[in-house]
Amino acid sequence: SLSGKNAVVTGSTSGIGLAYARAFAGAGANVVINGFGTPEDIEKERAKIEQDFKVKAIYSSADMTKPAEIAAMIALGEQTFGSVDILVNNAGIQFVSPVEEFPIEKWDQIIAINLSSAFHGIRAAVPGMKKRGWGRIINTASAHSLVASPFKSAYVSAKHGIAGLTKTVALEVATHKITCNCISPGYVWTPLVEKQIPDTMKARNLTREQVINDVLLAAQPTKEFVTSEQVAALALFLCSDDAAQITGTNLSIDGGWTAA
Numbered sequence: 001s002l003s004g005k006n007a008v009v010t011g012s013t014s015g016i017g018l019a020y021a022r023a024f025a026g027a028g029a030n031v032v033i034n035g036f037g038t039p040e041d042i043e044k045e046r047a048k049i050e051q052d053f054k055v056k057a058i059y060s061s062a063d064m065t066k067p068a069e070i071a072a073m074i075a076l077g078e079q080t081f082g083s084v085d086i087l088v089n090n091a092g093i094q095f096v097s098p099v100e101e102f103p104i105e106k107w108d109q110i111i112a113i114n115l116s117s118a119f120h121g122i123r124a125a126v127p128g129m130k131k132r133g134w135g136r137i138i139n140t141a142s143a144h145s146l147v148a149s150p151f152k153s154a155y156v157s158a159k160h161g162i163a164g165l166t167k168t169v170a171l172e173v174a175t176h177k178i179t180c181n182c183i184s185p186g187y188v189w190t191p192l193v194e195k196q197i198p199d200t201m202k203a204r205n206l207t208r209e210q211v212i213n214d215v216l217l218a219a220q221p222t223k224e225f226v227t228s229e230q231v232a233a234l235a236l237f238l239c240s241d242d243a244a245q246i247t248g249t250n251l252s253i254d255g256g257w258t259a260a
């Protein structure tokens with residue numbers, strides 16, 4: 001049970017992040033949710049977490065490209081709940097383009113959201129975790145932290161970076177009962193995946209069905225998408241006492257993708 005624990009999950013207004021937040025709340029943790037969306041949609045999800053799981057859920061509008069807002073999000077969690085015991089760095093975006101045409105501002109934005117935001121969040125949350133002598137840091141990496149695909153230069157670079165950051169932080173906090181791991185999903189059916197289909201159709205001159213079957217699921221030997229709930233269940237396990245000696249690892253949940 002995570003009763004008495006408080007979690008911050010970045011990028012949790014949608015997809016995998018929302019599944020993490022709901023899984024932690026289901027185990028009794030209070031949660032800070034974060035991410036973009038309409039105020040109505042966000043309030044609906046926030047209120048639903050409180051209603052479904054009888055915990056407290058608050059919203060931080062922190063933009064993961066803004067270091068000061070990330071620090072303020074951690075401070076908000078600490079001030080509201082008394083601690084941030086679990087930090088999940090999950091916010092992420094994708095952009096698909098040949099490297100020579102890759103927009104420079106998209107490169108900078110992906111490095112900021114998918115990599116640097118995790119550094120800023122960890123930097124702000126570790127002092128409190130050390131003081132209390134307990135913590136769980138989980139970063140959503142990707143199969144693209146282990147292998148590459150063409151036309152995703154910024155994303156693959158950021159995700160390989162997340163894997164390195166995870167290992168480094170794990171070593172630094174190892175004697176403080178704080179673990180730091182990353183989870184590397186293959187293709188999970190979320191808005192992030194759906195949105196890259198048109199650009200992949202263009203970049204590879206394929207139909208929608210060909211992109212789904214011949215590009216996305218081609219990578220996954222099981223020929224099935226991973227679900228957000230399966231990823232969240234793994235994160236929940238990492239928060240348990242049974243997972244206290246799992247640290248610095250990169251856990252694949254990818255239907256066999258990176259075994260090939």
Ligand code: NAD
Pocket residue numbers: 010011012013014015016017034035036037062063064065090091092093113114140141142143184185186187188189190191192193
């Ligand atoms: P998603 O688009 O459903 O969710 C992304 C979340 O990040 C949303 O809540 C969005 O509002 C938020 N976000 C985006 N930019 C932000 C910013 N600047 N500041 C704050 N929040 C911001 O995508 P998802 O598929 O759930 O992706 C979540 C994570 O999982 C990402 O890091 C992604 O790289 C990773 N991932 C996804 C897949 C997949 O197949 N879907 C596979 C491997 C890894």
